[in-house]
Amino acid sequence: MPDSLKNRRTIRKYTSKQIDDALLNELFEVAFRASNTGNMQLYSVVITRDAEMKKKLSPLHFNQPMVEQAPVVLTFCADLNRFIKWCNQRNAKPGYDNFQTFITSLIDATIVAQTFCVAAEEKGLGICYLGTVTYMTEQIIDILELPQYVVPVATITLGYPEVIPEQVERLPVAGLLHNEVYNDYSPSDIDQFYAEKEALSVNQSYVLENKKETLAHVFTDIRYTKENNERFSETFLNAIKKQGFLK
Amino acid sequence: MPDSLKNRRTIRKYTSKQIDDALLNELFEVAFRASNTGNMQLYSVVITRDAEMKKKLSPLHFNQPMVEQAPVVLTFCADLNRFIKWCNQRNAKPGYDNFQTFITSLIDATIVAQTFCVAAEEKGLGICYLGTVTYMTEQIIDILELPQYVVPVATITLGYPEVIPEQVERLPVAGLLHNEVYNDYSPSDIDQFYAEKEALSVNQSYVLENKKETLAHVFTDIRYTKENNERFSETFLNAIKKQGFLK
Numbered sequence: 001m002p003d004s005l006k007n008r009r010t011i012r013k014y015t016s017k018q019i020d021d022a023l024l025n026e027l028f029e030v031a032f033r034a035s036n037t038g039n040m041q042l043y044s045v046v047i048t049r050d051a052e053m054k055k056k057l058s059p060l061h062f063n064q065p066m067v068e069q070a071p072v073v074l075t076f077c078a079d080l081n082r083f084i085k086w087c088n089q090r091n092a093k094p095g096y097d098n099f100q101t102f103i104t105s106l107i108d109a110t111i112v113a114q115t116f117c118v119a120a121e122e123k124g125l126g127i128c129y130l131g132t133v134t135y136m137t138e139q140i141i142d143i144l145e146l147p148q149y150v151v152p153v154a155t156i157t158l159g160y161p162e163v164i165p166e167q168v169e170r171l172p173v174a175g176l177l178h179n180e181v182y183n184d185y186s187p188s189d190i191d192q193f194y195a196e197k198e199a200l201s202v203n204q205s206y207v208l209e210n211k212k213e214t215l216a217h218v219f220t221d222i223r224y225t226k227e228n229n230e231r232f233s234e235t236f237l238n239a240i241k242k243q244g245f246l247k
Numbered sequence: 248m249p250d251s252l253k254n255r256r257t258i259r260k261y262t263s264k265q266i267d268d269a270l271l272n273e274l275f276e277v278a279f280r281a282s283n284t285g286n287m288q289l290y291s292v293v294i295t296r297d298a299e300m301k302k303k304l305s306p307l308h309f310n311q312p313m314v315e316q317a318p319v320v321l322t323f324c325a326d327l328n329r330f331i332k333w334c335n336q337r338n339a340k341p342g343y344d345n346f347q348t349f350i351t352s353l354i355d356a357t358i359v360a361q362t363f364c365v366a367a368e369e370k371g372l373g374i375c376y377l378g379t380v381t382y383m384t385e386q387i388i389d390i391l392e393l394p395q396y397v398v399p400v401a402t403i404t405l406g407y408p409e410v411i412p413e414q415v416e417r418l419p420v421a422g423l424l425h426n427e428v429y430n431d432y433s434p435s436d437i438d439q440f441y442a443e444k445e446a447l448s449v450n451q452s453y454v455l456e457n458k459k460e461t462l463a464h465v466f467t468d469i470r471y472t473k474e475n476n477e478r479f480s481e482t483f484l485n486a487i488k489k490q491g492f493l494k
Contacts, residue, residue, distance in 0.1 A: 002249065005277045005366055028420050030252045034361065035376045038470055041418050046425045053427050082422070083466075086437050090463035095473020099480035103353075103381055107401065110357040111376075114281065118365050119252055129282045129358075134350055145428040154354065171288050173275050175329070178293045180300050181392040190333050216339035219330075223285055226342020233346035 004121040009167055011126020014159025018071050023123065031116035040083055042105035043112050046144045046152075048073040056143050060136040061155065066128050070157035075133065075140065076113040078105035080149035080245075096149070102245035106153045113154040126161040129154065135232040137239035148244045169197055251368040256414055258373020261406025265318050270370065278363035287330055289352035290359050293391045293399075295320040303390050307383040308402065313375050317404035322380065322387065323360040325352035327396035327492075343396070349492035353400045360401040373408040376401060382479040384486035395491045416444055 024047075032041070048054055049072055058067045067073055080096045087094035117127045133140060133155040140152050175193035185193070197203060203215050212218050220226070240246055271294075279288070295301055296319055305314045314320055327343045334341040364374045380387060380402040387399050422440035432440070444450060450462050459465050467473070487493055 001273070001277065001366060001369055005362070005369075006280065008280050010282055025420065026248070028424065030248065032417050032420060032423060033253065033255050033414075035257055035364070035374070037376075037378045038466065039415055039417075040466065040471070041423065044423055044425060044429070046427070046429060048427060050427050082432055082437070082440070085432055085434075086441050087463045087467055089434060089437050090461040092461060092463035092467040093473070094467050095476050096471070098473075098476050100381065100476045100483055101471075101480075103483060104378060106350075106353070107357050107381075110354050111361045114358045114361040115252070115365065117282070118362065119248060122248055122252075127282070129284075131284045131351060134347065134354075143428075144425075147429060147431050150429065167280075168286055170279050170286075173272065173279060176279060176288065176291055177275065178291060178391075180293070180295060180297050181390075182291070182293060182394060182397065184394050185329055185332055187332075187336060190329070190336050193329070194333050214337040214339060216334045216337035219285065219287065220334055220339040220341050224287075224343070224348075226340070226345075229342050229345050229347045233348075236347055236350060 002122050005118065007167065008121055009126075009165050010128050011159070011161040011164070012066050012128050013162040014066075014070050014126065014157075015162045016071075017160045019125070019158065024072070027116055027119050027123070030119045031112050034111050034115040036108045036111065037104050041108075042078065042080055042083055042101075043109035044077045044079040044082070044150065045112075046075040046077065046146075048075070053143070057140070060139050060143070061130045061132040064130060064132070066157040067130070070159045072158040074113075074116070074156050074158060075144060075152045076109045076154040076156075077146060078102060078109045078151045078153050080105060081147050084149055097244050097247060099246055102151065102240055106151070109153050113156065117156060120158060124160065125158055127156045127158055129156050134236050137236050138242065141239060141243065146243070151240055151243050151245070169200055171197065249369050252365065254414065255368055256373075256412050257375050258406070258408040258411070259313050259375050260409040261313075261317050261373065261404075262409045263318075264407045266372070266405065271319070274363055274366045274370070277366045278359050281358045281362040283355045283358065284351050288355075289325065289327055289330055289348075290356035291324045291326040291329070291397065292359075293322040293324065293393075295322070300390070304387070307386050307390070308377045308379040311377060311379070313404040314377070317406045319405040321360075321363070321403050321405060322391060322399045323356045323363075323401040323403075324393060325349060325356045325398045325400050327352060328394050331396055344491050344494060346493055349398065349487055353398070356400050360403065364403060367405060371407065372405055374403045374405050376403050381483050384483050385489065388486060388490065393490070398487055398490050398492070416447055418444065
């Protein structure tokens with residue numbers, strides 16, 4: 001098992017070293033070997049290297065500095081455009097303007113994105129996923145000029161790590177696994193599985209800085225609020241509808 | 248770059264060799280190190296080893312023989328149940344019963360599933376994804392006893408390969424990449440990118456066997472029909488609604 005898998009960290013600061021075209025191509029070759037539904041390959045990747053394009057994308061990713069700082073930004077898209085064009089050109093009648101096909105291609109695009117990331121990390125590169133891609137989806141569609149039946153679902157920034165941060169905590173493995181059927185969590189299970197996370201000094205400082213009662217309140221009241229989640233639910237549904245996946 | 252990434256194949260036939268608990272645990276440790284949104288870890292995995300459980304799951308995966316034949320079946324789920332329970336137990340008010348949160352956890356569960364697969368393949372195991380999990384979702388929820396806010400999104404079968412099949416074709420890498428903005432496909436681009444796939448004797452036999460005009464017709468008329476896609480769009484939407492993600 002390569003160390004890059006066991007010891008992985010998200011990298012948010014990159015050196016100025018550029019990424020060689022041949023390396024990037026090798027990583028895509030590997031990523032596109034990943035499992036996919038019916039070997040239809042219902043995905044595309046938009047490569048952003050141009051500084052002007054990064055400047056346009058940056059506010060849509062809430063001005064996270066990685067977007068302008070990384071040598072390469074990749075936007076992985078669920079893409080039925082190519083497949084539908086192929087079907088039409090062969091006089092076959094595609095029935096892919098629906099939610100199930102969107103979910104299938106979203107999953108397949110995500111599998112490709114993650115395979116790319118694992119391969120990149122094994123080559124010494126660092127990555128950071130930007131979840132903002134499913135928030136500001138319509139605007140990203142405009143800037144990347146995505147046609148009907150193409151929706152961005154995963155954005156990563158990519159570059160050589162300038163700083164290797166500490167590895168962050170995870171919940172105990174046992175807390176995420178269920179044997180045969182789902183064993184629902186009792187109140188004491190919850191206390192037990194979240195105890196280490198809540199006790200970490202970095203998380204306790206985080207609660208203090210944000211003047212909240214508990215770490216859970218930092219998530220519900222600041223980081224992932226009901227109001228934002230509902231707003232972004234609407235914008236994302238609008239985007240997939242506008243791109244032709246919900247009739 | 249490990250060979251298991253470059254030379255990967257989906258494995259559909261497994262030897263009778265069981266998977267060691269320590270190995271399985273190591274693979275989960277690695278998989279759960281993958282990137283995830285806000286380090287909330289909004290996913291769970293249900294492990295199926297029991298023959299009776301496999302027998303119940305099998306028809307929901309359209310009786311694909313891998314389900315009963317593989318020593319282990321894993322169902323990766325988008326899971327807000329644990330996180331919401333934690334928030335409630337700390338008197339924080341979770342706002343996670345919405346589509347955006349579902350999409351976030353679906354993406355994170357998929358990233359974990361694929362990281363698991365890459366790690367498993369590096370250890371000599373073989374995997375096969377079963378896309379049927381997003382078709383027969385409600386029934387799988389019942390059998391695995393998944394509570395509110397838990398939806399299965401990726402199922403894999405796992406075991407030691409009995410046969411290593413030929414590597415299957417992929418579209419040319421250039422056909423999947425776009426520089427800076429999406430370069431839409433002209434009719435001749437489509438012909439060019441699909442030429443190799445269409446010319447393969449295995450695909451040509453496939454067209455003949457199915458008595459279809461072209462390979463595209465095999466997809467539209469047999470494998471992924473409009474009728475099925477629309478039916479499974481409805482069942483999947485019902486499942487995520489029933490599990491509490493669409494108000």
